[in-house]
Amino acid sequence: DAKTTQPNSMESNEEEPVHLPCNHSTISGTDYIHWYRQLPSQGPEYVIHGLTSNVNNRMASLAIAEDRKSSTLILHRATLRDAAVYYCILRDIDTGRRALTFGSGTRLQVQP
């Protein structure tokens, strides 16, 4: 799977929007962009994924650059419960049956 680069940590204030960036300059045309998050002492949970178009769901929005070399996970109103490590992962449609490979992710701290 292609490599992604994320900042080690970010801080946000409660009820403010958070933009978590991810660079993936070597992304291929068949790579989907997935985001997972891991709350403290829990297993990872799926957040969102997309291919080319921006995506929205009840948890977050995913903004994908036109050249697909970067993407941004947007939490519209951060809550204390959103404090977690967020992982940006690329998955090729052809090798999607393999296990997810996790990088170091971004540790998000949310201040009250």
Add this chain to the structure above:
Amino acid sequence: GAVVSQHPSRVICKSGTSVKIECRSLDFQATTMFWYRQFPKQSLMLMATSNEGSKATYEQGVEKDKFLINHASLTLSTLTVTSAHPEDSSFYICSARGTSRSNEQFFGPGTRLTVL
């Protein structure tokens, strides 16, 4: 959504004993289950992939005789840490991939193992 459970959620054992961790897919059949290990402040590292009814495939550097994996049914996989030592203390996380949900992986809540 699909639910994966793990049991126990935490276990403390003495050095030299064996510990079994169960991973169950509660509302779907999991043809493939993955086992990860996570040390404090580090990311998840894949240990092995198990397919129902066949032998597990271990990642490089993971001892198959120490970490025994059994995937005897479509809803249950077990990881047994044999002759555990303090350096095996870690957070063990399983995930399952079903047949009806394309390639999405669902994760269990993890098992915290502490070896004294």
